[in-house]
Amino acid sequence: MGMKALFSRLAVLLLLNACHLSLQGQTSHPAFAPLTPEYTFTVVQVFPHDTSAYTQGLAYRDGFLYEGTGRNGRSSLRKVRLETGEVIQRVDLGSEFFGEGITIVQNKVLQLTWTSKVAFVYDLNDFHLLRKFSYSGEGWGLATDGRELFLSDGTSEIRVLDAETFHEKRRLKIHDGSTPIEQLNELEFVEGQIFANVWHSNRVARISPQTGDVVGWIDLSGLLSSVYRLEPEAVLNGIAYDPSRKRLFVTGKLWPSVFEIRLAPKRGR
Numbered sequence: 001m002g003m004k005a006l007f008s009r010l011a012v013l014l015l016l017n018a019c020h021l022s023l024q025g026q027t028s029h030p031a032f033a034p035l036t037p038e039y040t041f042t043v044v045q046v047f048p049h050d051t052s053a054y055t056q057g058l059a060y061r062d063g064f065l066y067e068g069t070g071r072n073g074r075s076s077l078r079k080v081r082l083e084t085g086e087v088i089q090r091v092d093l094g095s096e097f098f099g100e101g102i103t104i105v106q107n108k109v110l111q112l113t114w115t116s117k118v119a120f121v122y123d124l125n126d127f128h129l130l131r132k133f134s135y136s137g138e139g140w141g142l143a144t145d146g147r148e149l150f151l152s153d154g155t156s157e158i159r160v161l162d163a164e165t166f167h168e169k170r171r172l173k174i175h176d177g178s179t180p181i182e183q184l185n186e187l188e189f190v191e192g193q194i195f196a197n198v199w200h201s202n203r204v205a206r207i208s209p210q211t212g213d214v215v216g217w218i219d220l221s222g223l224l225s226s227v228y229r230l231e232p233e234a235v236l237n238g239i240a241y242d243p244s245r246k247r248l249f250v251t252g253k254l255w256p257s258v259f260e261i262r263l264a265p266k267r268g269r
Helices: 003-028
Strands: 038-048 055-061 064-069 076-081 087-092 099-105 108-113 118-123 129-134 142-144 148-152 157-162 168-173 184-190 193-198 203-207 214-219 236-242 247-252 257-265
Touching (some): 055 108, 055 184, 076 099
Parallel strands (some): 038 214, 055 099, 055 236, 099 142, 142 184
Antiparallel strands (some): 064 076, 076 087, 193 203, 203 214
């Protein structure tokens, strides 16, 4: 073999070896992390909803929806018959308060306010005011797993409070990969996850309450026709869950309907 042929063969071997190492590197260290799972929906049933209700919080208990509404002078806590939308019990907040998220803990209903830094604790049966508690910053959404409260304030953090003392225990930084998720609003605890809608969007984040990781996204685009959006603030904002029958309900501010939906993974994801 001549020197020229030898050098040519060595060059080919070196090139093949470099390609092999490159492929090994790609196998061991993928260039892109897996995409966060996405979910779509089908509508199971549609229920009537008061179009004057500026929905800020929603919860379900024993066949009834409990709803917190907002805006100064129009804020309230309501018990609503699911099938008809009839308000069968109601207490109004003072005009100085802008009502926000609600949740149910045992036989109590808790309701946040936006900027007043005070929450109200009511008896579930008669809406008698039992006590108040304070918190720093703003109040947006509220949910519970029965032991702890999860409170959103419009940032990428969710505060975790003791459900009995209401003392803050820690904070979760909510992120999808390395991206913080801002504008977290209405919350609901669903089968071990926190569901949080992102304000002024049709997306609901599925969040790990242990780590703050977004483990899935629910796309609710097309749930309500734009024809029924009475004003720019008539946005998605209301999530409730019936754990005994595994029913998920969603609605929005000033919407004419509450939707029972079923989730499914998006095709191709």
